[in-house]
Amino acid sequence: MSVLRTLISALCIVGGAVLIAAWAVSSVIVGAVEDGTAVRGMAERALDNPAVRSVMATQITDQTLAALADQGIDIDQQLVRSAIESSLEAAIGTEVFRTAVLAEVDDAHEQFAAALTDSLRAPAPLVLSVDVSDAVNARIDEVGAVGSAIPDVTVPAVDVEVMSADKFETTRDAYGEVEWAQQWGLWAGLALLVVGILVSQRKRWFLAKVFFAVAVICLLFGGMIGLLGPETIVTFIPGGSDGPGATLWRDVLTEEAAPLVMERALWTAGVAFVAAIVVTLVGSILGGRRR
Incomplete structure (x- = not known):
């Protein structure tokens, strides 16, 4: 015993x-x-992925052009459209733009915590919605003479996929x-x-x-x-x-x-x-x- x-x-x-x-x-x-802390690291790794950056560039460019059109800017002018598209595409890979996106991710970290603990959430990738309006407007302002003539726009939130559905x-x-x-x-x-x-x-x-x-x-x-x-x-x-x-x-x-x-x-x-x-x-x- x-x-x-x-x-x-x-x-x-x-x-x-x-x-x-x-x-x-x-x-x-x-x-x-x-x-x-965790979601910022995940976002950093996602932004290092060329495929993710490419999707973001397309989404940001399309939404920015649509927002400019809504404000009456003639985006069909080849000079304006080309200047904005090339500028935004180049911006995605810059440290300034990356820092701006990560700052928005920090503000959106509650989305990650909520999705992680939501028992009713259907299986889906982990996608964070971030506001890039300030970063986009700052970049447009740098587009030579064209940029200074374009008013600030409100760009719809951009979705950043940081984890696939299976992994999440x-x-x-x-x-x-x-x-x-x-x-x-x-x-x-x-x-x-x-x-x-x-x-x-x-x-x-x-x-x-x-x-x-x-x-x-x-x-x-x-x-x-x-x-x-x-x-x-x-x-x-x-x-x-x-x-x-x-x-x-x-x-x-x-x-x-x-x-x-x-x-x-x-x-x-x-x-x-x-x-x-x-x-x-x-x-x-x-x-x-x-x-």
């Missing part, structure tokens, strides 16, 4: 430590999604698990630890074991990111390198959230190690006094 109690207590310690560590890490991931649905599945860990991981971990301490035969060292287990798990996780690189984590994520968790980590979070996750994991490991030492010393002192 004592062996069984010891085994159950050990399993509760490991399970509780894993859940608490998962809670600490998932809190960073959820934060990166909610504050826009996979990401949504994984993010649901991350949200669960962020909301309930701590409490589930503590519940397991309560069970563990109730069945434990050596309660004096129970907390020390818990803190030490949390420290080791977080240190291993953070250390792998720091020493081996963020990509190595996908090997250890449940589901393998092609599973939902790996897709979320690789396509949404890696470059933006990995440093934050590593920092949180290492800080948690450090605090847990200190706590384990303190609890062990207190247990030794109190145990010595009892004798």
